[in-house]
Amino acid sequence: MEKTDKTHPYIRKHERREMIAQAARQLIAEQGLAALRTRAVADRVGINISTLHFHISGKAALLDFVATTTRDAFLALLPPEPDPKYNARDQLHREVQAYHDSLRDQPELAVCFAQLSQAAASNPELAQTLADFTKNWCGRYCKIMTFGRDQGVFRPNLDPFAAALMVTGALTAFAQHGPGGLAHFWPVYSEIERSLLACRPVSA
Template structure:
């Protein structure tokens, strides 16, 4: 390995450590409690080194968003979608969501915190909005596939349907299942879209 590769690898490791520390602090204290000195102390670096890797708060939030995207990509890679029907894909979305709630509850808290802040902060909204758009577009594609393969009702509007699903799942996560267990919500969502002859 060349010196340049070693430096790049070391820089990537440092950025990853900063991202983890920032995530931990956001979960513990919220975005309002995110302080660069606390991140630097947790990582074991000085403020100048921290600012070399993340020069602004926007860059820090962008780095955190990057770690979230990477986490979701890793989850998707563990559960390949190729060759699945629309109904199977929808159920996989539910399974992945339940897995995140059970195994990575801090991620749910982190997303809720960033999403709420994005309502009031244009810079953070610009970072978070593409993640939400991507999630909705994935679900809209599943609904379109279901219309095409006959799994779902032919009169569904995929974009509106995706918004209904993401809204319901987001509220489930925000309330931590306070209003009922996740499987019941998943079943209700499924019944809303699946053609009666295909319900099982």
């Protein structure tokens, strides 16, 4: 059973783990991945190192924990799974809106992903976690592109996978600029969207 610090009342295990995840992401966002140490995270949460080790065994486990919890925190912000029953253009906009809002409201998520991607070069397990996440996230866009092409909303010659890469690649570029660098986010998206739409005859 978890031992709590004298300065803290009993906190449920999942709540404590969420506190640790948030502290770790904030530490990375402020000081970079090199600052991610178990003691630094424990100090930020306000717990002793033994309490942290009850949840996270060491530095390697902490890195994996940050990767999975950052992924899950981002996925929790996304709209429901793409569905062919609904208008693909609307679904695409909701997907993009969710990503925009994550950059605006929780920029530390994007910063963590960027920092973790650098560390993945020497960490095969971390690289696989990030690769699976990227594949699944891009896959959501690919589904929407396919639905839109079948609905006649998007161009009939659209390549769904290439289009998904175009959208995610262009918009993730805004992650490095932080919340203050989103002024051109929607103009860029609007240009991309226009390139996807099926041509419609102009009314006389």
